Amino acid sequence: MKIVIFGGTGFVGLNVAEVLLARGHEVTLYDRKQLPAGAERFFADHRERLSIIQGEITDIERIDALVKQGFDAIILGAAITAGDQLERTTTSSILEINVMAQMPILSAAIRRGVRRVINLSSASAYGAAGQRYPVLDEETPCDPVSFYAISKFTSERSVARLAELWGGDFLSVRLSAVFGPWEQIGKVRDTPSLQFQILAAFARGEPALLPAPGIKDWTYAPDAAEAVAVLIEAERPRHRLYNISSGAAWSALQWGEAFAALHPGLECRLASPGEKTFIKLHGGDRAPMSVKRMADEFGWRARFGCVESAAAMSAWWMQHKEGI
Template sequence: MNVVIFGGAGFVGLNIAEQLLARGHEVTLFDQAELPAEARCAFAPYGERLRVLRGDVTDRSAVDAAVGVACDAVVLGAAITAGAARDAAEPERILAVNLLAQVPILTAASKANVRRVINLSSAASYGASGRHYPLLEETTPCDPQSLYAITKFASERVVARLSDLWQADVISVRLSGVFGPHECAGGVRDTPSPQALIVDCARRGAPALLSEPGARDWVYAADVADAVGVLLDAAQPRHKLYNISSGVTFTAEAWGRAFADPDGGFVCRVAVSGETPTVTVHGLTRAPLSVQRMADEFGWRAKYGCEESAEHMRRWLHDHDRGGA
């Protein structure tokens, strides 16, 4: 299978690419950003099965060239994960990348007879509804608030409408709070996961003082990649929308303690009165996502909980010479 990942230099795209390459597929990464150094090193053994293209998803000709004529599947992962300041300063750019760029990509996929498109959406689509329901199912009403959440929810509706009109195979996945390998702050990601900030504190030898415990049904990027692989391989998925989550709730604070070397003296806790947090937990407190649809249809469950993901992250950092706790 030949898969084009738009937004492929982002950490979620890189995790998806890594699993697809390991399974023998061919992958094209399309992104405006350069491939991170550790990703270039990790992907080097795959040789010509990996193609990297620099380009803007709003450039129709570049998108057409990326999809080409030999593409089997497309992953729509390009997005600006904006905070409030960028919402106010760059609304046009956010809408262009997160929503309007979908149309030329889907058009190119349709012309190339691409078998399936996976649209990476977000649990942010639930918005304020996340505070009013005990469990967020794919059928739960949505009330998105931020431009990121609004564009992600709108993206689901746009691809669903066009897939019906064009008889195309397009699936959206709502990702819970994702963290894991290749993640870093900056660029188009204004709201890095607290886990990424905890890792950064550990590498610098600084205490990780959280703005709040950060309780959420976090999902490890390797599990997201595995779920996307399941959906790409599935013969005839029954639905057009699936939640992807670990299915368990744990705090970022607990994860940081599991990640830390118990003999290293690393401090990870919630900041007390008078302390300035070094780790900001972004996003609204919300109910967990139901993963029953993925479990019932495909038997899929996340492999990494709090302790498992912390251990895997330690090993990954060691193997990629980025330092650890």
């Protein structure tokens, strides 16, 4: 299939692109940013099936001309992933990029007969409900709090409503605590995963000191990308919303210890009282998301748990750390 990923040179976009290319699809990445240097080298072997277009997500005319070229699927991955500081300074932009910028793309998809659109949402849409329920499934009532969470929840409802009005095959997925290859921070993403921050400390030659264990249903990015690919290829998904998660809660501390065990000299531990740490949690613990819907309908489950993802990330890190 021919697939365009908006926000394609970002963290999740690159992982999805890698999986789709490996499955034989043609992929176009649309983003305001160029490919990171390490990714430029990695994706060089796929140039015959990979196109990269630099452009703003708000450039309606350029996006319409792109969609007019004919695509089987669109992935909406452009977003401002905001923590408290970015939320304070870019409130209007969060809503503009994460919600309103999707509307012209969806309209173009309807006009041009795009087979399927997948909106990449977030577990943050559950908001405060994550502290009130033991497990979060797609029917759990949401209580989004931050502007990022509000924007993601609103994007899901907007995508679903347009699908109802025009008959489009539009889906949303809630991604849970994703970490892994190609993760990056920047002007539109200031909430790096604990795993990213652990590796950053290791790269500086420092011990990774965590303020707390950091328990979540952490999801290795290649697993999340594979789930998105499954939904793109599915003939007739039965739902408009799917959770994508490892389905099990474990701590970033446990992951960091597993990673450090593979590299003598590295250390990951909790910070002692009064000991300074630069690692930030970016939100507290919450209930894990259920993936029963994905498992029952498609047989999909995450392949990487805590130890497995640490080993896989270790191999990736050794191969790519010069370009990080």
